[in-house]
Amino acid sequence: MSIIGVRDVSLSYFTPKQETEALRGVNMEIEPGEFISIVGPSGCGKSTLLSLISGMLKPTSGRVLIDGRETDGVSPKVGYMLQRDHLFEWRDVLSNLLVGAEIRHMDRERAARRARELLERYGLSGFAGHNPDQLSGGMRQRVALIRTLVTDPDILLLDEPFSALDYQSRLTLAEDVFRIIKDQGKTAVLVTHDISEAISMADRVLVMSKRPSSIIAAYPIRFEEGEGLSPWKKREAGKYNEYFNSIWKDLDGHAIVSR
Amino acid sequence: MGMPSSQDKRPDPSPGYSRYLKSQKRAWWGILLSRLLILAAFLGLWELAARLKWVDPLLTSQPSKLVTTFRELGFEGSLFMHTRVTATETVIGIVVSMVLGTLIAVLFWWSTYASKVLEPYMVVLNALPKVALGPIFYILLGDEYSVYGMAVAISLIVTIMMVENGFKELARTKLQLMESFGATRLQMLRMVMLPASVPNLIATLKVNVGLTLVGVIMGEFLSSKAGLGYLIIYGGQVFQMNMVMVSICMLALMSVVLYGIVNVIGSYMLKKGFHGRT
Numbered sequence: 001m002s003i004i005g006v007r008d009v010s011l012s013y014f015t016p017k018q019e020t021e022a023l024r025g026v027n028m029e030i031e032p033g034e035f036i037s038i039v040g041p042s043g044c045g046k047s048t049l050l051s052l053i054s055g056m057l058k059p060t061s062g063r064v065l066i067d068g069r070e071t072d073g074v075s076p077k078v079g080y081m082l083q084r085d086h087l088f089e090w091r092d093v094l095s096n097l098l099v100g101a102e103i104r105h106m107d108r109e110r111a112a113r114r115a116r117e118l119l120e121r122y123g124l125s126g127f128a129g130h131n132p133d134q135l136s137g138g139m140r141q142r143v144a145l146i147r148t149l150v151t152d153p154d155i156l157l158l159d160e161p162f163s164a165l166d167y168q169s170r171l172t173l174a175e176d177v178f179r180i181i182k183d184q185g186k187t188a189v190l191v192t193h194d195i196s197e198a199i200s201m202a203d204r205v206l207v208m209s210k211r212p213s214s215i216i217a218a219y220p221i222r223f224e225e226g227e228g229l230s231p232w233k234k235r236e237a238g239k240y241n242e243y244f245n246s247i248w249k250d251l252d253g254h255a256i257v258s259r
Numbered sequence: 260m261g262m263p264s265s266q267d268k269r270p271d272p273s274p275g276y277s278r279y280l281k282s283q284k285r286a287w288w289g290i291l292l293s294r295l296l297i298l299a300a301f302l303g304l305w306e307l308a309a310r311l312k313w314v315d316p317l318l319t320s321q322p323s324k325l326v327t328t329f330r331e332l333g334f335e336g337s338l339f340m341h342t343r344v345t346a347t348e349t350v351i352g353i354v355v356s357m358v359l360g361t362l363i364a365v366l367f368w369w370s371t372y373a374s375k376v377l378e379p380y381m382v383v384l385n386a387l388p389k390v391a392l393g394p395i396f397y398i399l400l401g402d403e404y405s406v407y408g409m410a411v412a413i414s415l416i417v418t419i420m421m422v423e424n425g426f427k428e429l430a431r432t433k434l435q436l437m438e439s440f441g442a443t444r445l446q447m448l449r450m451v452m453l454p455a456s457v458p459n460l461i462a463t464l465k466v467n468v469g470l471t472l473v474g475v476i477m478g479e480f481l482s483s484k485a486g487l488g489y490l491i492i493y494g495g496q497v498f499q500m501n502m503v504m505v506s507i508c509m510l511a512l513m514s515v516v517l518y519g520i521v522n523v524i525g526s527y528m529l530k531k532g533f534h535g536r537t
Binding site for chain 2: 055076080088104
C-alpha cells in the first residue's frame with residue numbers, strides 16, 4: 001500500500017481581490033522508502049503540494065491520504081524541512097532539536113537521548129551546547145534535519161532545503177541529507193527547481209506544469225551503474241544527461257521563470 | 260558565520276597594534292575632557308553673567324545659589340521625598356504599561372478579529388495628545404492616581420504598537436516551523452513569540468522610560484501635591500528659580516539613573532535569553 005496518496009487534488013487560494021487556482025487534478029502514489037523529487041517552474045505550487053501532504057492545508061477538492069487515511073490537521077507521521085532552518089537563536093542546538101518533541105508533548109528524556117544519538121551519528125557531536133549563530137549554513141541545515149528526525153516521522157517533506165546555501169555547501173549537504181534519509185529508512189518528498197538536484201537525489205522525478213499545476217511527467221530514475229548510487233555518483237552516471245535533457249524539455253514548454 | 264571558536268590564544272600585540280591601542284586611549288580621554296570642559300564653561304559663564312549683573316540672577320538663578328538651595332531643600336526640605344515620589348510613579352507607570360501593552364498586543368495577535376475591530380480606535384488614541392485627557396483623569400482618579408493615568412496613557416499605545424509590530428515580523432518567519440510540527444497558538448506564544456520578542460521588548464522598555472517620565476511630570480504639573488513636577492510648578496508660582504533649577508537637575512539625574520537601570524536589565528535579559536538555555 002502506498003504511504004502517500006494524492007487523489008485528484010485541486011486547490012485554490014482565495015483573497016478578497018482574486019482567486020488563484022494553484023493545483024488542478026494532481027495525482028500521485030508514493031511507496032514506503034521511496035525518495036521522490038518534484039520539479040517545476042517557480043510559483044507552480046510545489047510547496048503548496050507539500051503543505052497539503054503535511055496536513056497544514058486542506059484541498060479544495062480531492063483527497064490526500066497518509067497510510068491510507070485521509071489527513072486531518074498536521075500528522076505526526078510527517079516531518080517538514082523548510083528552505084530556511086528557523087533555528088531559534090535563544091536556544092542552544094540540543095534545545096532546538098527538542099522543539100518538535102516539546103510541541104508534541106513527547107517524553108523529554110527519550111527525545112534528548114535520540115537527539116544526542118543523531119548528532120553523534122551525523123558528525124555534529126560536540127555541538128549540542130553551541131548556539132545556532134556559531135554554526136555554518138550547512139551545519140544549521142543538518143541540525144534542522146535532525147530536529148525533524150527527533151520526532152521520528154515516517155515521511156520527510158523537503159521544501160527546497162538547499163536553496164539558501166552556496167553551491168559547494170549545496171552539493172555536500174545534498175550528499176549528507178541523502179545518506180541520512182536512506183540510513184533512517186524514511187520516505188522523502190523533495191521539492192526543488194534544480195533539475196540536477198532532483199535527478200541525483202531521487203528514485204523517481206515528477207515534473208509539474210505551471211499554474212494551475214498538475215503532474216505532466218514522471219521519470220523512474222534507474223542507472224546501469226547499479227542501485228543505491230550516491231547523488232555525486234549519479235551526476236556522473238551514464239544516463240544522467242538523458243534524464244536531464246528530457247526533464248528540461250518538459251519544463252521548457254512551460255517557461256521556467258528564473259528566480 | 261564562522262566556525263565555533265574555542266579560546267583563541269592571544270599573542271603579544273605587535274608594536275603597530277600597541278601604538279593603535281594607545282592612540283585609541285588618547286582619543287577617548289580627549290573626548291571625556293572636552294565633555295567636562297563644555298560643562299565647566301557653561302557653569303562658569305552662567306555664574307559670571309549673574310555675578311557681573313549681565314543678567315538678572317532673580318530670573319536666571321546661578322550655579323552657586325543652586326548648591327545652597329540643593330543643600331537646603333535636600334537636607335532640611337523634602338527634595339528627596341519628592342524625587343522618591345516621582346521615581347516610584349515612573350517605575351509603576353512603566354511596569355503597568357509594559358504588562359498591559361504586551362497583553363493587548365498578544366490579544367491582537369491571537370484574534371485578528373479583535374485587532375481589526377480595534378484598529379481605528381488605536382489610530383485615534385495614538386494621534387490624540389494624551390495631555391488633553393488631564394482633567395478627565397483628575398476628575399475620575401483624584402490627584403494621586405491621575406498621575407498614573409497620564410503616565411500609562413502616554414506610553415501604553417506606543418508599547419502596544421511596538422510589540423505588535425515585532426509579533427507581525429515573527430509571524431512571517433519563525434512560526435512556519437511551529438506550524439509544521441502542528442503547534443497550538445499557546446505553544447507558539449510560549450516557545451516563539453515571547454522569547455523571540457525579548458530584544459523588541461527591551462527596545463520598547465527603553466522608549467517607555469522617556470515617555471512615562473513625560474506622563475508622570477505632566478500629571479504632576481496638572482494635579483499632584485508631591486513629586487518633582489509639583490516642585491517645579493510650585494517653584495515657578497512662587498518665583499523661586501533656584502527651586503525650579505534644582506528640581507530640574509534632580510529630574511535629569513533621576514532619568515539617567517532609570518535609563519541606566521533599564522539598560523542593565525536589558526543586557527542581562529539578552530545575555531540570559533539569547534545565549535543560554537531557556
